Amino acid sequence: PAAAPPVPGAPLPAVPCFTGRPAEVEALVTLLTRRQECGTSVVVLSGAPGIGKTALALHAAHLAGGHYPEGCLLLPLTRSDGTALPAEEAAEELRRALPARPGEGRGRLLVLDDVVHPDQVRPLLTANTGGAAIVTSRMGLAALVATHGGAVFRLGALEPEESHALLTAVLGGERVGAEPSAARRLASLCGHFPLALRIAAARLLTRPRLRIADCADWLRHDLPARLTLADDPRMSVPLLLDGALHRLPPPLADAHLRLGATAHLPLTPGRAADVLGMPEETAEAVMEQLLDAGLLEEGPPGAFRMHELLRAHARRAAPRTAHQPTVLRPPRREESRQPADRPPAALR
CATH class of the missing domain: 3.40.50.300 (P-loop containing nucleotide triphosphate hydrolases)
Structure with missing residues (x-):
């Protein structure tokens, strides 16, 4: 069907090169x-x-x-x-x-x-x-x-073929087709997150002589810190994830960072209890809150997992945060907060 005429003063932003899903x-x-x-x-x-x-x-x-x-x-x-x-x-x-x-x-x-x-x-x-x-x-x-x-x-996260389609739509079939394996590696490094893929693709678009393989190598050495654009601080994966942590009560944010520092295994309540130093029932409640906040994913029955891009951010952010094991309570509405800089609407 045809798109509706925009509401005066408030048109919907366009979504450039939307692919997938x-x-x-x-x-x-x-x-x-x-x-x-x-x-x-x-x-x-x-x-x-x-x-x-x-x-x-x-x-x-x-x-x-x-x-x-x-x-x-x-x-x-x-x-x-x-x-x-x-x-x-x-x-x-x-x-x-x-x-x-x-x-x-x-x-x-x-x-x-x-x-x-x-x-x-x-x-x-x-x-x-x-x-x-x-x-x-x-x-x-x-x-x-x-x-x-x-x-x-x-x-x-997007499926690998959807990530490949997004890179192709933004960079063009000729450039992606010239380095198919590098494009797949770049998508994997971006965690198949649309915002990360668009940031990486924008870097490549503005540097037409930069090979996809070289961009992937550069990103790999400091993820996710290098998934950011210098000319617009809103286009930044670490800033976005920092903002997600600032929305949480400090003890819950601390729990996320500590769980992110553990080995890449499904997180069971028992394992989380050992990491967080709290009873298993409390640890399960903590993981449920992190799941609801979008920072954990459901894994096998009775377990959770953290996406590798979020885990990389947690490992990087953890040294900057003092650990304060605390029995957590649900956050009050007025505690929700975040930094002002968010990606433009069409890219979130």
């Missing part, structure tokens, strides 16, 4: 274009920082936009300084972007980006009667799904 794209577009038939008007996209949640949301919104006569709106749920936007301010932002008029809310698609807590978006969903919303968050937002229903997509 065909099953998710098809499912999302189906849900958004046949929401009455599918019985849902809310879609939650969750996953690790830099995994491409916002890019997928925007891509799907562009494809389905023609089904929303009042247009599509991207509403970031964090302030410009990076702190969580309270529900009242989010509602005011929405009112300013779309002044009240007869029939408002009857056919609008909202992209509610980077949600920290369900209470930020519940009033917006209630007000958007007749429309639909794509909600992106590092958190699982199970409480939101419990109260408002909806479909849930937990995004992981």
Whole structure:
């Protein structure tokens, strides 16, 4: 379907060279274009920082936009300084972007980006009667799904062939075809994370004489610190992951760093208890919180794992952090925080 005309003052950003996730794209577009038939008007996209949640949301919104006569709106749920936007301010932002008029809310698609807590978006969903919303968050937002229903997509890293397709779309088939093995190695070093792949590809685009193999070798010697662009500090994997840790209560962030320093094995509650110096039941609760924050993945039954890119960041960040073993409690909403510098919306 054709894309909707942009909402005045708030057009959806384009997603350059979007590739991959065909099953998710098809499912999302189906849900958004046949929401009455599918019985849902809310879609939650969750996953690790830099995994491409916002890019997928925007891509799907562009494809389905023609089904929303009042247009599509991207509403970031964090302030410009990076702190969580309270529900009242989010509602005011929405009112300013779309002044009240007869029939408002009857056919609008909202992209509610980077949600920290369900209470930020519940009033917006209630007000958007007749429309639909794509909600992106590092958190699982199970409480939101419990109260408002909806479909849930937990995004992981791209498949190797999807990473190869992304590099080809950005760099061109000739350049990637000249160094196929180096391109595969580069994608692996980037952890098949879309943001990391785009940063590496941008470096290669601006240095046309640089071989893919040489870029991969350079990155390999200092990962993930070299996955950053000098002319825009927002385009930085380490800064993004630092921000993810700053959102957590300090004891939980410390637990992430300590677990990241362990051997690359599935993390069972018993192993985590040994590493963290706490009872096994408490260690399991800690890992559940890290899973919900997008910093751990589910492994075999009863175990978790940490993606290698996040593990590399944890190993690098751990010496800068004093370890403070603490019995953890769930974070209060006002404790959620992050640095202001985030990648542009179309690349998150």
